[in-house]
Amino acid sequence: MKKHLLSIDDLSVDDIGALFETAAEMHDVQRRAVKKLPALRGRTVINLFFEDSTRTRSSFEIAGKWLSADVINISAKGSSASKGESLRDTVLTVTAMGIDGLVMRHSASGAAHQVAGWLDIPVINAGDGMHEHPTQALLDAYTLQRKLGSLEGRKIAIVGDLTHSRVFRSGVKILTKLGADVTVVAPPTLMPSGIASWSKDAGFATSYDVDSVLPEADAVMMLRVQKERMSGGYFPTAREYTVGYGLTRDRLALLKPDAPILHPGPMNRGLEIAADAADAAQSVVLDQVSSGVAIRMSVLYHLLAGPNEGEAK
Amino acid sequence: MPTLDPVPGDSALAGRVVLDARDVSRALARISHEILERNREPESLVILGLHTRGVPLAKRIAEKIQAVEGKPVAVGELDVTMYRDDLRSHPTRSPHKTQLPAGGIDGKTVVLVDDVLFSGRTIRAALDALSDLGRPATVRLAVLVDRGHRDLPIRADHVGKNLPSARTERVGVRLVETDGVDEVRIADSVTADDKGASA
Numbered sequence: 001m002k003k004h005l006l007s008i009d010d011l012s013v014d015d016i017g018a019l020f021e022t023a024a025e026m027h028d029v030q031r032r033a034v035k036k037l038p039a040l041r042g043r044t045v046i047n048l049f050f051e052d053s054t055r056t057r058s059s060f061e062i063a064g065k066w067l068s069a070d071v072i073n074i075s076a077k078g079s080s081a082s083k084g085e086s087l088r089d090t091v092l093t094v095t096a097m098g099i100d101g102l103v104m105r106h107s108a109s110g111a112a113h114q115v116a117g118w119l120d121i122p123v124i125n126a127g128d129g130m131h132e133h134p135t136q137a138l139l140d141a142y143t144l145q146r147k148l149g150s151l152e153g154r155k156i157a158i159v160g161d162l163t164h165s166r167v168f169r170s171g172v173k174i175l176t177k178l179g180a181d182v183t184v185v186a187p188p189t190l191m192p193s194g195i196a197s198w199s200k201d202a203g204f205a206t207s208y209d210v211d212s213v214l215p216e217a218d219a220v221m222m223l224r225v226q227k228e229r230m231s232g233g234y235f236p237t238a239r240e241y242t243v244g245y246g247l248t249r250d251r252l253a254l255l256k257p258d259a260p261i262l263h264p265g266p267m268n269r270g271l272e273i274a275a276d277a278a279d280a281a282q283s284v285v286l287d288q289v290s291s292g293v294a295i296r297m298s299v300l301y302h303l304l305a306g307p308n309e310g311e312a313k
Numbered sequence: 314m315p316t317l318d319p320v321p322g323d324s325a326l327a328g329r330v331v332l333d334a335r336d337v338s339r340a341l342a343r344i345s346h347e348i349l350e351r352n353r354e355p356e357s358l359v360i361l362g363l364h365t366r367g368v369p370l371a372k373r374i375a376e377k378i379q380a381v382e383g384k385p386v387a388v389g390e391l392d393v394t395m396y397r398d399d400l401r402s403h404p405t406r407s408p409h410k411t412q413l414p415a416g417g418i419d420g421k422t423v424v425l426v427d428d429v430l431f432s433g434r435t436i437r438a439a440l441d442a443l444s445d446l447g448r449p450a451t452v453r454l455a456v457l458v459d460r461g462h463r464d465l466p467i468r469a470d471h472v473g474k475n476l477p478s479a480r481t482e483r484v485g486v487r488l489v490e491t492d493g494v495d496e497v498r499i500a501d502s503v504t505a506d507d508k509g510a511s512a
Contacts, residue, residue: 018407021407025392025407025408025409025410025411028410032445032446033447034445034446036445037395037396037445038396038441039394039396301395301405302405305400305405306401306405307403307404308401
């Protein structure tokens, strides 16, 4: 495994297999009375979040703590970053405190790559702009694999705001890597430019018609409509989006009855996903959350438990 | 890890056989009887195998006890990867399964089973792992081979064979379940390659 986890491109199929295998054991730890393993005792991890995120940050925090690491959360709001300090200075300052790993979220695509170039310690990308969110993709694929068995040849639909979605960008990479047959669906205004050549190279399909894709799907991943990024006219009204692309009660009936429904959260109920779908028996939204902790424990373990760079083997 | 993970062509395949299949079977039969003599109530027993080769050994011991008592004996598997004190000196590896019997281990007599007892560090890790999983009444240790050279004050309660060895020697256990054959070999580990590497 590579030193950093910045993108799904950093992981081979074997690496993903090893991460899933460890995550399965970590899942068992969540059911124990004592949810603690000593693997990262004495190691310190900083969660450096330049962008708000409660669930990803707390998921990493729990994962680190259950592995006995000391976890420190720094939110850029109210920190020196908001006083005008450069990214490089902020990162070098916190790492100068002697930490062993950095989990980072930033609103700029590529920020984690940039930071990894400055540091000797492992950097884990917890979401960078519209670029990647590798641990989310890992937990989605892991959740699906537990539900469906092997992903080889399984038809998976990813529906929603593709343009702004790092979940989609990492997700499509891992799912095609694991052999799934992925179709991405979005209104034309939310289809990233240049997706035609990308989908051709990576081997996934694109569609504007959700109703024709859903009946074939073995699983469907709904993406959040990112209201905070919707400054322009991507669609006329929320109602129109729901009618065209939301997982409504009517569309729920199109799905195979056992096809898992995924959503990375937080859900806009009534916008991209109806309450009936969010609470349906095949909804795995909460499985994704618990898998998230197991996956992040697995990632932290594989990147941080071994020897530091320069430490004697 | 006390055991050699046998690599094709590795010196685990060479060396002198110290226990053959019949010896292994006899040793396990004796250990099973000793465990029963110490614990007249098989209901309160949990036989817990340590990965990798302790797991099949634990299952065999449990089967032998069951054959004598006519009642099933609780058996489980324990992985101590996360509890090892040398995590930082090796590249990480994925942990195996830890699986306790349905009744758990609280108040039970837990017999840890491993193939080779060497430094004692694996057993120390196992004791730490156990304390996170519950509170057994008693913990005992059964090993197929005790080769000495302890780093920690740990001893086995049930030993298949005491095998005096030099620190430089390698003891390799192979079992039908994992390697296709039951045998224990001892080999001089300092091969030409090792000499080259350590020089």
